[in-house]
Amino acid sequence: MGLFLLWLIFGIGVSIQAVYLLIIFGRTAWGNFTSSSKNSGNEEGVTVLIAAHNEYKNLKNLIPKLFEQDYPKFDVMIINDRSTDRTKRLLEEMMAIYPKLRSVTVKYTPNHVTSKKFALTLGIKVAKNDVILLTDADCIPNSDQWIRKMTAPVREEGKTFAIGFSGYQKESGMLNRWIQFETILTALFYFSFGLWKAPFMGIGRNLSYRKSFFMDVKAFKGIWHLEGGDDDLFVNQYATGSNTAMVIDPSAMTLSIPKSNWSDYLIQKKRHLHAGKFYRGEDKRKIGIFSLSHALFWLGGFGLLVYFGIIQSWEQFSVVFGIILLRSLLMWRVFASASKKIQGSSNQLNTWINDLIYLGYFWILGTVSYQAKDIKWK
Incomplete structure (x- = not known):
């Protein structure tokens, strides 16, 4: 049951992330303007x-x-x-x-x-x-x-x-x-x-x-x-x-x-x-669905890697790792292309590392900011 749940979480995350990266963000990354x-x-x-x-x-x-x-x-x-x-x-x-x-x-x-x-x-x-x-x-x-x-x-x-x-x-x-x-x-x-x-x-x-x-x-x-x-x-x-x-x-x-x-x-x-x-509400969901699927992708992916590593099922470990690698390469490509379109250069964005930092940024800082009452301009 635990393994099925991990695959389910990972699968949902992969699917939604693919829609955002290929279809939604792809409009900016590969559009002609x-x-x-x-x-x-x-x-x-x-x-x-x-x-x-x-x-x-x-x-x-x-x-x-x-x-x-x-x-x-x-x-x-x-x-x-x-x-x-x-x-x-x-x-x-x-x-x-x-x-x-x-x-x-x-x-x-x-x-x-x-x-x-x-x-x-x-x-x-x-x-x-x-x-x-x-x-x-x-x-x-x-x-x-x-x-x-x-x-x-x-x-x-x-x-x-x-x-x-x-x-x-x-x-x-x-x-x-x-x-x-x-x-x-x-x-x-x-x-x-x-x-x-x-x-x-x-x-x-x-x-x-x-x-x-x-x-x-x-x-x-x-x-x-x-x-x-x-x-x-x-x-x-x-x-x-x-x-x-x-x-x-x-x-x-x-x-x-x-x-x-x-x-x-x-x-x-x-x-x-x-x-x-x-x-x-509909606009909150645009960001929320991406961020939730992003969390499901990484939590499910890490969970599966740990599980298959413990039982030494290297074939299934390789499949999960390959999916994570493919999604990360796709994200890097989308960011590089979008950056070129938007600002004329595809800066080194450290996509892998920053993609993981985004987990804490959105869920921790986002939660604190959502509840904050001491917001000021200057």
Whole structure:
């Protein structure tokens, strides 16, 4: 009975993982994606919008980069959210250099709302243009075509959302290798389901939508009190298969500064994972089924290897090991191909090791984040 149960657990895990890797994630890994032409017909005005709290150093680097964009009609709005560093002085100096740079200052946040949502809402309300492109202060566009390509679905195709990718700078060390792996895995989820006309999340480091839509739905109605979720929960509420586009193009991505220590990283991911608690039930299942089958695959596989190793049934041991090896090779191939499509390079993602780390990451950190009540932005 015990052996049958192990085979059953392993078999369910293998089957569901195959569906995700070959069919769902395969849409991203092996799809053909065409980006908009460099010279499009509709060059509607765009406002690049950034909420910043004590981001002096990052803004000093970012602002000049933004004004290198090859797009004729755009301005940049920086929301200075209660900063106590030299952000205000920097913005005053930069506005003298760049006429299309504007700022608004948040001096306090009302008790009934969370700080970042309040800052973004204020910025969007005073934005000059109807097309909004969001990013963060620690992000750098990967090319001078970022604005053009990220906003093309909204400007030219009438889409409500254009969802892009934001990667992290490659550095040495185990933490950065895990960050690279987890970032691609997350992108596989939201890009792949989006391509299958079932979008459920986006990331605020690279997201576009219209100001008029934002105002029509009364901004962050229903999620004001939640820390985080200004991107994924907002998209989760309103994204559909017909109104949302995935922008998969290395020249349309942004590149962020990764966390340099595990403590800061875990605080960040705790906030991100906590937002998933408020997804629609069907969207929770998209991640939950993958993670459950992933756990069944490894638990059943290890159980069978131990059992057949003890009884020295090397033929059956080899069969189980072969299935594990085949699935791991498939996962490596999917990640390598998807990484190439999304960010232009297939970095060494240490897929085998990080695939096992994911067990603890999802089930331990995910559980802690789900139950957390001390989530804050800054």
